[in-house]
Amino acid sequence: MKFQSTDDYVATDDLTIAVNAAVTLERPLLVKGEPGTGKTELARQVSQSLGLRMIEWNVKSTTRAQQGLYEYDAVSRLRDSQLGEERVHDVKNYIRKGKLWQAFEAGEKVVLLIDEVDKADIEFPNDLLQELDKMEFFVYETGETISARHRPIVIITSNNEKELPDAFLRRCFFHYIRFPDPETLRKIVEVHHPGIKDALLTTALTQFYEIREQAGLKKKPSTSEVLDWLKLLLAEDMTAADLKSSGTNALPKLHGALLKNEQDVHLFERLAFMARSGR
Incomplete structure (x- = not known):
């Protein structure tokens, strides 16, 4: 499983090496570079080149790490209990799966793009350390552990707007996309x-x-x-x-x-x- 340039994307030799090294090491690939240099498009082209489905998580300033795992809708469950709904007895009906959960439970290997990680709060990368390292997380509401069936290829992009924590950087393979000559x-x-x-x-x-x-x-x-x-x-x-x-x-x-x-x-x-x- 080797990435290379596609008909729609020109990848330099050092970028190709970086992608394939991250795949071999099973580490997230952290891609930095100025806006507009093709960081997000890289994930799409890796997906296309390797014939894998892509799951995209677009990070915003209000995004929390927990949203990538799951969200528990306690308000809806309370409302349904007041209305006497049968579905209220199964807590799973009120859990919304995040992008990491979707990638972990996929029946095949996928490409997971975490786009513009530096937009979120500084604690956002740290809050994902365990999940990205061990490829599993615990769902407190149901008592189950969700483990990746197939370890996804994780590509994380950053526009270098803020420094990322050292503990997060240690777990990634890093590549800076220089402006093309x-x-x-x-x-x-x-x-x-x-x-x-x-x-x-x-x-x-x-x-x-x-x-x-x-x-x-x-x-x-x-x-x-x-x-x-x-x-x-x-x-x-x-x-x-x-x-x-x-x-x-x-x-x-x-x-x-x-x-x-x-x-x-x-x-x-x-x-x-x-x-x-x-x-």
Whole structure:
């Protein structure tokens, strides 16, 4: 069971090695990187490449670790008892299975994605240590222990918004997805936009990397944003000459796909003004 690049996803050699190492060690794969570099998509592609079903747990700021195991609806049970419902006698009717429970009870090996773990409270990762390590947990309401029938491939993503606990990191295999170099980005673009003209792609990527490297930029555009930008350029039937007509340091064509806040837009407007004034 080896992961490799798919028709829809270009995986670098170090990323491929990281995924397969985590699978071999049966450790969660912790993937970090700037937003838009394909961390979430990686889990989907691992699922596709290995022919496994994926269970996705999207973490929010209000998410608690317990929700991944199960939730007991005591309010509904109290209401049903007042109404004389028969189902009230079986507590299992009031237990909602979480994503970890679903992955543990699956009849086959699955990919479990825990997406954006750093969004939750700092205690969230620590609260999952035992379950991810031993692949089991105890249900107090029923007195049963839920153990994984088949150990899932666990992929955990983080945007590096906060530090994760050392005890949690020790249990993971770690990989940082670096922003792709121009050659790798070309391959990614060709997967999503096959047949794009070389002159347009070369000019667009040159402008894109110049934008990313601009000093003072608050938010660097990501892989997903350059793909959106190229989609718009193709839809508008733009050429390399059209892009070059923007001029040095001017706002790029359809810049709203790349620059996502007014501070960065103003930065490029000032640069364009200074470039014109210097002529």
